[in-house]
Amino acid sequence: MEFSREELIKSVSQQMPAMRWQHTQGVMETAVKLAERYGADPVKAEKAAILHDVAKYWPVKQMEAVIRENDLSKDLLFYDKPLWHAEVGAFVAKRDYGVEDPEILDAIKYHTSGRIGMTLMDKVVCLADYIEPGRDFPGVNNIRELANHSLEAGLVAGFDSTITLLVSRRQIIYPLTVFARNDLIKQLEANS
Numbered sequence: 001m002e003f004s005r006e007e008l009i010k011s012v013s014q015q016m017p018a019m020r021w022q023h024t025q026g027v028m029e030t031a032v033k034l035a036e037r038y039g040a041d042p043v044k045a046e047k048a049a050i051l052h053d054v055a056k057y058w059p060v061k062q063m064e065a066v067i068r069e070n071d072l073s074k075d076l077l078f079y080d081k082p083l084w085h086a087e088v089g090a091f092v093a094k095r096d097y098g099v100e101d102p103e104i105l106d107a108i109k110y111h112t113s114g115r116i117g118m119t120l121m122d123k124v125v126c127l128a129d130y131i132e133p134g135r136d137f138p139g140v141n142n143i144r145e146l147a148n149h150s151l152e153a154g155l156v157a158g159f160d161s162t163i164t165l166l167v168s169r170r171q172i173i174y175p176l177t178v179f180a181r182n183d184l185i186k187q188l189e190a191n192s
């Protein structure tokens with residue numbers, strides 16, 4: 001069963017605290033703008049944005065069960081729990097909300113980590129998540145500025161801020177994020 005935009009918004013917003021829903025609304029608005037600016041489908045970008053954090057407030061045990069019992073990356077379990085909601089969210093979008101479009105599902109799945117060969121839709125949603133108006137972290141204005149000119153440059157700066165923060169806290173880094181960053185830098189070099 002496919003959900004209408006309104007049904008989707010109603011159902012997803014009920015699954016998170018008001019603050020996180022406000023963030024999601026910021027991501028929706030920003031993803032639509034970036035999609036229009038860079039030639040992605042704004043309707044799909046908004047749908048991915050509505051759903052991107054759907055599993056963010058799931059209990060860890062419940063996320064772990066979904067990862068173990070289904071075809072999700074088992075290596076996630078070795079890495080930080082904040083990563084899990086992205087892949088679990090894509091699973092939920094398909095199972096509970098009837099989303100079949102791989103462009104939308106992948107954008108949800110990779111919105112936190114990135115990946116090698118990020119699609120235009122992956123880039124739009126991931127970058128919107130970094131720069132939506134409610135975000136406030138060191139360097140966010142620089143990322144917003146870069147995003148006006150290049151999705152890839154904005155994302156590299158975003159991943160740099162994440163990686164730098166993890167290093168400063170001596171936390172482990174999900175390798176896919178490093179691969180994603182390297183790949184984006186190669187793309188920027190190829191286009192310069």
Ligand SMILES: [Fe+2]
Pocket residue numbers: 052053056085086111112
């Ligand atoms: Fe997220």
Ligand SMILES: [Fe+2]
Pocket residue numbers: 023027052053129
């Ligand atoms: Fe988010």
